[in-house]
Amino acid sequence: MPRERLYLFDTTLRDGAQTNGVDFTLADKLAIARMLDDLGIDYVEAGYPGANPTDTNFFAEKRPLRARLTAFGMTRRPGRSVSNDPGLVALLDAQADAICFVAKAWDYHVRVALETTEDEMLASIRDSVRSAIAKGREVLLDCEHFFDGYKAKPAYALACAKAAYDEGARWVVLCDTNGGTLAHEVEKIVGEVCKAIPGDHVGIHAHNDTEQAVANSFAAVRAGARQIQGALNGLGERCGNANLVSIIPTLKLKPEFSQHFDIGVPDEKLQTLAHVSHTLDEMLNRAPDRHAPYVGESAFATKAGIHASAIMKEPATYEHVAPETVGNRRKLLVSDQSGRSNVLAELERIGLSVDKDDPRVIRLLDEVKDREAIGYAYEAADASFELLARRMLGKVPHYFEVEKFDVNVEHRVNAKGERATVSQAVVKIKVGDDTLISVSEGIGPVNALDLALRKDLGKYQSFITGLELTDYRVRILNAGTEAVTRVLIESADESGEHWTTIGVSPNIIDASFQALMDSIIYKLVKSGAPA
Numbered sequence: 325m326p327r328e329r330l331y332l333f334d335t336t337l338r339d340g341a342q343t344n345g346v347d348f349t350l351a352d353k354l355a356i357a358r359m360l361d362d363l364g365i366d367y368v369e370a371g372y373p374g375a376n377p378t379d380t381n382f383f384a385e386k387r388p389l390r391a392r393l394t395a396f397g398m399t400r401r402p403g404r405s406v407s408n409d410p411g412l413v414a415l416l417d418a419q420a421d422a423i424c425f426v427a428k429a430w431d432y433h434v435r436v437a438l439e440t441t442e443d444e445m446l447a448s449i450r451d452s453v454r455s456a457i458a459k460g461r462e463v464l465l466d467c468e469h470f471f472d473g474y475k476a477k478p479a480y481a482l483a484c485a486k487a488a489y490d491e492g493a494r495w496v497v498l499c500d501t502n503g504g505t506l507a508h509e510v511e512k513i514v515g516e517v518c519k520a521i522p523g524d525h526v527g528i529h530a531h532n533d534t535e536q537a538v539a540n541s542f543a544a545v546r547a548g549a550r551q552i553q554g555a556l557n558g559l560g561e562r563c564g565n566a567n568l569v570s571i572i573p574t575l576k577l578k579p580e581f582s583q584h585f586d587i588g589v590p591d592e593k594l595q596t597l598a599h600v601s602h603t604l605d606e607m608l609n610r611a612p613d614r615h616a617p618y619v620g621e622s623a624f625a626t627k628a629g630i631h632a633s634a635i636m637k638e639p640a641t642y643e644h645v646a647p648e649t650v651g652n653r654r655k656l657l658v659s660d661q662s663g664r665s666n667v668l669a670e671l672e673r674i675g676l677s678v679d680k681d682d683p684r685v686i687r688l689l690d691e692v693k694d695r696e697a698i699g700y701a702y703e704a705a706d707a708s709f710e711l712l713a714r715r716m717l718g719k720v721p722h723y724f725e726v727e728k729f730d731v732n733v734e735h736r737v738n739a740k741g742e743r744a745t746v747s748q749a750v751v752k753i754k755v756g757d758d759t760l761i762s763v764s765e766g767i768g769p770v771n772a773l774d775l776a777l778r779k780d781l782g783k784y785q786s787f788i789t790g791l792e793l794t795d796y797r798v799r800i801l802n803a804g805t806e807a808v809t810r811v812l813i814e815s816a817d818e819s820g821e822h823w824t825t826i827g828v829s830p831n832i833i834d835a836s837f838q839a840l841m842d843s844i845i846y847k848l849v850k851s852g853a854p855a
């Protein structure tokens with residue numbers, strides 16, 4: 325049976341750019357647009373020309389992409405002609421393949437927000453669509469508040485959609501702008517719209533305010549819609565947009581959809597999905613959501629020993645799809661709840677072959693349990709676990725020794741009379757027969773210590789040049805009777821690999837030192853630095 329084409333429209337750079345705390349530069353936008361294009365997204369909505377300098381610059385020149393580059397903007401203002409509306413003129417001049425207009429499909433908004441009439445809104449839709457088509461653009465109309473509007477006054481909401489479609493708009497997109505519509509309502513209303521407008525001209529734009537944006541998108545497809553709008557990692561105002569990172573694999577891997585629809589994302593690109601998702605987090609300087617479906621670090625993680633032994637026999641027992649299909653990996657958590665099978669599986673993944681009856685396996689498990697009792701958490705620190713295992717097997721060379729370090733924080737009033745805090749670290753390291761002393765200043769004591777530690781490792785320096793710290797997290801725990809500090813440090817290197825290390829101590833500097841040391845030694849092991 326021939327499959328129908330389903331189109332994906334990404335609004336990470338427009339709706340997603342409205343996320344609290346997100347501020348894309350032009351370079352970010354170009355990089356993300358290329359990444360979306362490479363993934364196989366059909367439409368990349370890159371911004372709102374005229375609304376801010378970044379978006380205006382983005383659309384000032386042609387950006388060669390395979391995807392249809394889309395500019396967003398309002399239909400002509402009520403009471404004006406097209407040529408008399410500078411915002412619309414700028415939008416029509418933008419170097420874009422497609423224009424996505426937004427218009428109000430809820431009569432209440434027309435009266436209260438726009439202070440105009442329904443007829444004038446409909447005329448504005450028709451005039452705007454016509455003028456964009458005359459400019460050679462493909463046209464989409466986002467019907468804002470469509471579902472609330474349809475519930476209040478179906479004839480008007482439908483008239484908005486119809487006006488755009490009849491005028492030649494390629495897509496009429498039904499937006500759940502407030503994000504409060506439920507899946508069964510979406511399915512019912514989209515079904516009704518598809519009686520008036522063919523489904524292959526209908527799109528869905530769902531917000532996540534009831535955590536149903538993804539489900540609502542699928543409900544719309546079931547009812548006939550053939551375009552899904554969404555954003556990477558569900559970025560977007562308030563609770564976000566429908567998450568394309570969850571939608572794409574579901575469409576490709578679940579027979580309910582994959583048997584009936586084709587999308588522009590090929591199988592080999594699906595395998596880059598976890599990387600795409602993490603790259604965006606990286607650009608936004610956010611730690612990836614460990615529990616994100618499909619791509620999160622915990623998405624295919626198993627903790628309990630009984631599950632782990634079943635997974636080793638047959639992964640399908642506890643996995644709804646194979647992790648490799650989306651570029652993720654199976655992870656058997658090594659923690660105090662885990663049995664020998666988890667440890668064996670982790671050792672196998674790391675590439676350390678050990679006989680299952682080797683007494684060192686039990687010793688490693690005991691060590692993990694003892695350490696977790698005092699605050700370590702190895703399931704969150706894969707690299708520290710790997711070092712622990714390698715040490716137990718005698719496979720970590722003695723690269724260098726930190727003979728001592730000294731961290732100093734000085735608070736003083738500077739020459740301008742301002743209060744200033746300066747941190748300085750001194751580290752004394754022994755590499756072979758050489759003693760190296762490094763001094764660094766940092767924005768805080770941990771930063772100073774990190775800089776001093778990595779400043780001069782003698783003959784090992786060239787192995788750690790690509791190492792950088794990407795995240796630093798601190799938690800105060802109550803282990804037993806005393807409070808201890810747990811530090812988790814995430815590092816990355818030039819290959820793009822990320823790893824996490826851990827330190828636990830009553831002293832935050834000491835905990836940080838342990839985690840920093842593990843990160844450096846892990847990098848040396850990974851780079852094959854000679855003993």
Ligand SMILES: [Zn+2]
Pocket residue numbers: 339501529531565
């Ligand atoms: Zn939106």
